Amino acid sequence: MSSDISHAIDQAPGHVVHTDPETGKTGMWLFLFTELLLFGGLFLIYGVYRSMNEGAFHHAAAELNVAMGVTNTIVLLTSSLTMVMAVSALQRNQVKRSLGFLTGTLLLSATFLVIKFFEWSAKYHHGIFPGKDHLHELPHGEGLFFNLYFMMTGLHGIHVVIGMIVMTVVLFKIRSGALAADNHGMLEYTGLYWHLVDLVWIFLLPLFYLTT
Amino acid sequence: MAHSNAAATGAYGTTGSYLNTPAGGGLKSWLTTVDHKKIGLMYASAMFTFFLVGMSLGFLIRLELLEPGTQFVSARAYNSIFTLHGVIMIFLFIVPGIPAILGNFILPLQLGADDVAMPRLNLASWYVYMTGAVMALASLVTGGGFADTGWTFYAPYSLNTNTNVSLAVLAAFVLGFSSIMTGMNFITTIHRLRAPGMGFFRMPLFCWALYATSWIQVIATPVIGITLLLVVMERTLGIGFFDPARGGDPILYQHLFWIYSHPVVYVMVLPAMGIISEILPAFSRRTIFGYKAIAISSMAIAVVGYLVWGHHMFTAGMSDTARWVFSLLTFFVAIPTGVKVFNWIATLYRGSIEIRVPLLYAVGWIFLFSIGGLTGLANGALSTDIHLHDTAYIVGHFHYTMFGGAAIGMFAGLHYWWPKIWGRMYNEKVATTAWVLIMVGFNLTYFPMLILGIKGMPRRYQDYLPQFHDLNFLSTIGSWILVAGLLTMIINLIRGARSGSPAPDNPWGSTTLEWQTTSPPPLLNFATPPEVTTGPYDFTEILRQNNVEAGK
Numbered sequence A: 001m002s003s004d005i006s007h008a009i010d011q012a013p014g015h016v017v018h019t020d021p022e023t024g025k026t027g028m029w030l031f032l033f034t035e036l037l038l039f040g041g042l043f044l045i046y047g048v049y050r051s052m053n054e055g056a057f058h059h060a061a062a063e064l065n066v067a068m069g070v071t072n073t074i075v076l077l078t079s080s081l082t083m084v085m086a087v088s089a090l091q092r093n094q095v096k097r098s099l100g101f102l103t104g105t106l107l108l109s110a111t112f113l114v115i116k117f118f119e120w121s122a123k124y125h126h127g128i129f130p131g132k133d134h135l136h137e138l139p140h141g142e143g144l145f146f147n148l149y150f151m152m153t154g155l156h157g158i159h160v161v162i163g164m165i166v167m168t169v170v171l172f173k174i175r176s177g178a179l180a181a182d183n184h185g186m187l188e189y190t191g192l193y194w195h196l197v198d199l200v201w202i203f204l205l206p207l208f209y210l211t212t
Numbered sequence B: 001m002a003h004s005n006a007a008a009t010g011a012y013g014t015t016g017s018y019l020n021t022p023a024g025g026g027l028k029s030w031l032t033t034v035d036h037k038k039i040g041l042m043y044a045s046a047m048f049t050f051f052l053v054g055m056s057l058g059f060l061i062r063l064e065l066l067e068p069g070t071q072f073v074s075a076r077a078y079n080s081i082f083t084l085h086g087v088i089m090i091f092l093f094i095v096p097g098i099p100a101i102l103g104n105f106i107l108p109l110q111l112g113a114d115d116v117a118m119p120r121l122n123l124a125s126w127y128v129y130m131t132g133a134v135m136a137l138a139s140l141v142t143g144g145g146f147a148d149t150g151w152t153f154y155a156p157y158s159l160n161t162n163t164n165v166s167l168a169v170l171a172a173f174v175l176g177f178s179s180i181m182t183g184m185n186f187i188t189t190i191h192r193l194r195a196p197g198m199g200f201f202r203m204p205l206f207c208w209a210l211y212a213t214s215w216i217q218v219i220a221t222p223v224i225g226i227t228l229l230l231v232v233m234e235r236t237l238g239i240g241f242f243d244p245a246r247g248g249d250p251i252l253y254q255h256l257f258w259i260y261s262h263p264v265v266y267v268m269v270l271p272a273m274g275i276i277s278e279i280l281p282a283f284s285r286r287t288i289f290g291y292k293a294i295a296i297s298s299m300a301i302a303v304v305g306y307l308v309w310g311h312h313m314f315t316a317g318m319s320d321t322a323r324w325v326f327s328l329l330t331f332f333v334a335i336p337t338g339v340k341v342f343n344w345i346a347t348l349y350r351g352s353i354e355i356r357v358p359l360l361y362a363v364g365w366i367f368l369f370s371i372g373g374l375t376g377l378a379n380g381a382l383s384t385d386i387h388l389h390d391t392a393y394i395v396g397h398f399h400y401t402m403f404g405g406a407a408i409g410m411f412a413g414l415h416y417w418w419p420k421i422w423g424r425m426y427n428e429k430v431a432t433t434a435w436v437l438i439m440v441g442f443n444l445t446y447f448p449m450l451i452l453g454i455k456g457m458p459r460r461y462q463d464y465l466p467q468f469h470d471l472n473f474l475s476t477i478g479s480w481i482l483v484a485g486l487l488t489m490i491i492n493l494i495r496g497a498r499s500g501s502p503a504p505d506n507p508w509g510s511t512t513l514e515w516q517t518t519s520p521p522p523l524l525n526f527a528t529p530p531e532v533t534t535g536p537y538d539f540t541e542i543l544r545q546n547n548v549e550a551g552k
Helices: A021-052 A054-061 A066-091 A095-125 A133-137 A140-176 A185-209 B026-031 B036-064 B075-111 B119-141 B165-192 B205-237 B250-261 B263-284 B291-305 B320-348 B357-380 B382-388 B392-422 B428-455 B466-499 B540-551
Strands: A006-009 A016-019
Touching: A021 A054, A021 A140, A021 A185, A021 B165, A021 B205, A021 B250, A054 A140, A066 A095, A066 A185, A095 A140, A095 A185, A133 A140, A140 A185, A140 B205, B026 B036, B036 B075, B036 B119, B036 B466, B075 B119, B075 B165, B075 B205, B075 B263, B075 B392, B119 B165, B165 B205, B205 B250, B205 B263, B205 B291, B250 B263, B263 B291, B263 B320, B263 B357, B263 B392, B291 B320, B320 B357, B320 B382, B357 B382, B357 B392, B357 B428, B382 B428, B392 B428, B392 B466, B428 B466
Parallel strands: none
Antiparallel strands: A006 A016
């Protein structure tokens, strides 16, 4: 029901501004749905090719560095924790605390990307990279495994980068007071998004690193 | 768009026409507006431009098929032309069509809201749509020319062809974003912005149809998004997911493609069904028969329609089990569709029918869509599909459903809501003539294709055997009549919007909320926020007024 929704007109007529906190939240959850299905397509392809090339997937997965994968999992999970703490701090009007935790989240996500960079470049030097000849010479199943690895961790990495950009914007908005205890929606939605990025990684880790 | 009534300020917002709020804003006020009504019209102007291009290409295809052999289009150019016809008509016109034009304009009005839930996102989705459209058109002149794969971009050919497939599929990817944004916006709007007293089962059926449509847009579109991105990756990096030479499976591409593209035919047709459900009660002067059944059947079509994609691939190589399961599920879709059709007919039965232009389009729609639906069942049956697959029959069938279903439904809706949108009437006589031309031309164009397909003429060829000449000739003649009808209709609508006679607030005697505000509506839609106390199609008051007028 819309009786509780207030609205106002900006200085320039024609601009209707709704202030309904549920709107943003509903929209964000719907967006997360679409994200699940975006990754879902890749998980489906993974499922099909793994069932067709079980041995090759097993063999190829041994090439990945489990220690780095696990470290990254811990880093990303911790970043989800600091994100939650940033949200709850802002809700309780502890602006400085919130800014601190958000900066922490940003640093942890940067750490994730740095580790990822070293993993990818090591593979690149071994000729294991989409478009490299060496990858085409491998048995088909292994080639598919590595291409899936780069596509899925790549798409995930793009999501991490987008998350960091949004977090930076939110950081400045909290600083300027545009986001505050009574208007913390944008930080909360960023948090929801960040947990999804985290959740996808929790599935990527066992599917790629731990299948051997 | 010249309207004399000046913007005035009421208690709830401005009461002057939205068309000149702000007064004298010019083009900039349109390009920066967040008003759902103006955004709907911006979509309309873009989409009908593309529709005219797509129509010309279709006309060209028919012209080439007038006689056997090459007339004036080479086989290679023909491939690009039918691909471009499909891409424009599907991705730029009918998929976003009704939701983006009429959904944007009418949904908030029918709910009694002042706008959609996220107006800025709404404007953003228009810009994303335009970006996708520009990319699609740019792929015409860049790279190796426009894709020649058909609108389905099937692997492995789409991975190998030298034409510019990459940019075309990226365009489709971007257009998908626009579709998702609109879907998210509508779901949120329906959940949050219904007028006080309007429970879900007091919503007009057009809103129900848009609700079902929006869920499909949100759930199905990301799958095609990732699939098309992978096609680009295949072409640039050779990742091999759909390339048999590298252990990939082209059938998997078909699965992923149809996981989106089958549900999306319901994105095209469900809103049209919603429009028919609005028009029939209005011109029968009685409540719709089986309101709840129609509302729920929209959701049922959305759910079951998500699970039938395999019926596009009966001949592509699937297990027998998969084939009969998909065939059975396909037949299930006919049940909620049948529920709708019978309820519509029952609504007309013993109604006080007034034959006006929107009703003509609506009844024409039921006729064309019934042919489309029934011919679809023949494709859904495993044995007949082996014979009909990839023939002209399929082309006939989907034009009956997509053009006869989605596009004619949109035309019905445009004729129904046109006086509300512009505050002016179109010429009803010309509109009726256009309707006759469209109905005759339509059936003359597409019915021969059904017969040609059964006789064995394959689709997507620039040439055909001499024994197919007569029916192809007839079909081409039909396309001329059809185009004449479409042009008459479009010109008549534009003239009506510019210089038609002023329309009253409720010209048809309809009951839903959009008719309770002025024509055209003010910026925030209603001078006072409406409250809802009855179902959407309660004609008691309208009939009482009619009796009073008749008694005068």
